[in-house]
Amino acid sequence: MLLLVGSQIYYTQKLVDLNEKNKSLLRLGQDFLQLRRHEKDFLLRLDLKYTDKFTHQAKRFLTQLTAVQALDKQSQQNQQIFDELFNSFPLYQQQFVSLVETRIAMGLDENRGYQGGFRQAAHALEAKLSEAEFLNMYQLLLQIRRAEKDFLLRKDLKYVNKERALYSTLIQRIEAQSPFQYSQLMPLLSKYQHEFMQLVDAYRYVGLNHNTGLQGNFRDQAHLVEQNFVNLDHHLQQQVTAAQRRVEITSVMIMLSTTATLIVLLVRSFLTLQRAFNNFGMFFYRCKREYKHMDEKSVGFSEFKYLATIANEMIDSRRKIEQELRAAQDEITRLRLGM
Numbered sequence: 001m002l003l004l005v006g007s008q009i010y011y012t013q014k015l016v017d018l019n020e021k022n023k024s025l026l027r028l029g030q031d032f033l034q035l036r037r038h039e040k041d042f043l044l045r046l047d048l049k050y051t052d053k054f055t056h057q058a059k060r061f062l063t064q065l066t067a068v069q070a071l072d073k074q075s076q077q078n079q080q081i082f083d084e085l086f087n088s089f090p091l092y093q094q095q096f097v098s099l100v101e102t103r104i105a106m107g108l109d110e111n112r113g114y115q116g117g118f119r120q121a122a123h124a125l126e127a128k129l130s131e132a133e134f135l136n137m138y139q140l141l142l143q144i145r146r147a148e149k150d151f152l153l154r155k156d157l158k159y160v161n162k163e164r165a166l167y168s169t170l171i172q173r174i175e176a177q178s179p180f181q182y183s184q185l186m187p188l189l190s191k192y193q194h195e196f197m198q199l200v201d202a203y204r205y206v207g208l209n210h211n212t213g214l215q216g217n218f219r220d221q222a223h224l225v226e227q228n229f230v231n232l233d234h235h236l237q238q239q240v241t242a243a244q245r246r247v248e249i250t251s252v253m254i255m256l257s258t259t260a261t262l263i264v265l266l267v268r269s270f271l272t273l274q275r276a277f278n279n280f281g282m283f284f285y286r287c288k289r290e291y292k293h294m295d296e297k298s299v300g301f302s303e304f305k306y307l308a309t310i311a312n313e314m315i316d317s318r319r320k321i322e323q324e325l326r327a328a329q330d331e332i333t334r335l336r337l338g339m
Contacts, residue, residue, distance in 0.1 A: 021236060095221060107199075
C-alpha cells in the first residue's frame with residue numbers, strides 16, 4: 001500500500017508538471033498569435049504604434065520561451081525543437097523589421113516617402129502643363145497617372161511597363177519644346193519617374209502579394225514557428241499519454257503484487273492457525289493419558305506460544321501434585337502397617 005501511495009504521488013506530480021508545461025506552451029502560442037495580430041494590423045493600417053506593440057510582444061515571447069524551455073530540460077527531442085524556435089523566431093522578427101523599414105521608405109500614406117515624392121512632382125508637373133496649356137502632354141500625364149494608380153491598386157507589373165512607355169512618349173514631347181519649357185518640365189518628370197520606380201522596386205522587394213518577396217519570406221518563417229509549436233504540443237501530448245499509461249501499469253502491477261502477497265500471507269496464517277489448533281487438540285487429547293509437554297516452537301502465533309507455556313506449567317504442577325499425593329499415600333500406608 002505504501003508503494004501504491006508513493007507511486008501515485010510521484011506520477012501525479014509528474015502529470016502536474018506536464019500539465020504546467022502544456023499551459024505554458026498554450027500561453028506561448030497565444031503570445032505568438034498576438035504577434036501575428038500586431039504584424040497584420042501594421043500591414044493593414046500602416047500605423048507605427050503596432051510596430052512598438054510587436055517589439056514589446058516579441059521581447060515577452062522570448063522571455064516566455066526561455067522559461068518554458070527551462071521547464072522541459074529532460075526531453076532531448078523537445079530541446080531540439082526549442083533550438084529551432086530560437087533560430088527561426090529572430091529571423092521572423094528581423095524580416096518584419098526589414099518590412100517595416102521598407103514600408104516607411106515607401107510612405108505610410110500618400111504624402112510621405114516615395115509616394116509623397118512622386119505625388120508632389122506629379123502635381124507640380126500637372127500645374128505647369130495646365131498653365132502652359134499643353135493639353136496633349138497634360139492628357140499623356142493623366143494616362144501615366146492612371147497606369148501608376150492601376151499598379152498601386154492591382155500590383156501588376158504590366159501597368160509599370162505601360163507607365164514606362166507613356167513616360168518615354170512624354171519625354172519626347174517635352175524635348176520638342178523650347179529650352180525654357182524643357183528646363184521647367186523635365187526635372188519634375190524625372191523626379192516623378194525616379195520616385196515611382198523606387199516605389200516599384202520597393203514593392204518588388206516587399207512582395208507584390210502575400211506569397212512573394214519579403215512578405216512571403218516572413219510569412220513562411222511565421223508558419224515555421226507555428227509548426228514548431230504544433231510539434232512541441234504533439235510531443236507533450238505523447239509524454240502525457242505515456243505518463244498516464246505508466247501510472248496505470250504501475251498501479252496495476254503494485255495492486256497485483258499486493259494482492260498476491262496478501263493471499264500468501266492469509267494462506268500461511270490460516271495454515272499456521274490450523275496447525276496451532278491441531279497441536280492444542282492433540283495436547284489436550286494426550287493430557288487424558290500421559291503428561292507430555294507441548295512443543296512451543298511448533299506453535300505459529302506468539303499468543304499460542306504463551307498459552308502453550310502456561311499449559312506446560314499446568315502439566316508440571318499437576319505432575320508435582322500427583323507425586324506429592326502418591327508420596328503421602330505411601331507414608332500413610334507405612335504408618336498403618338507399623339501399628
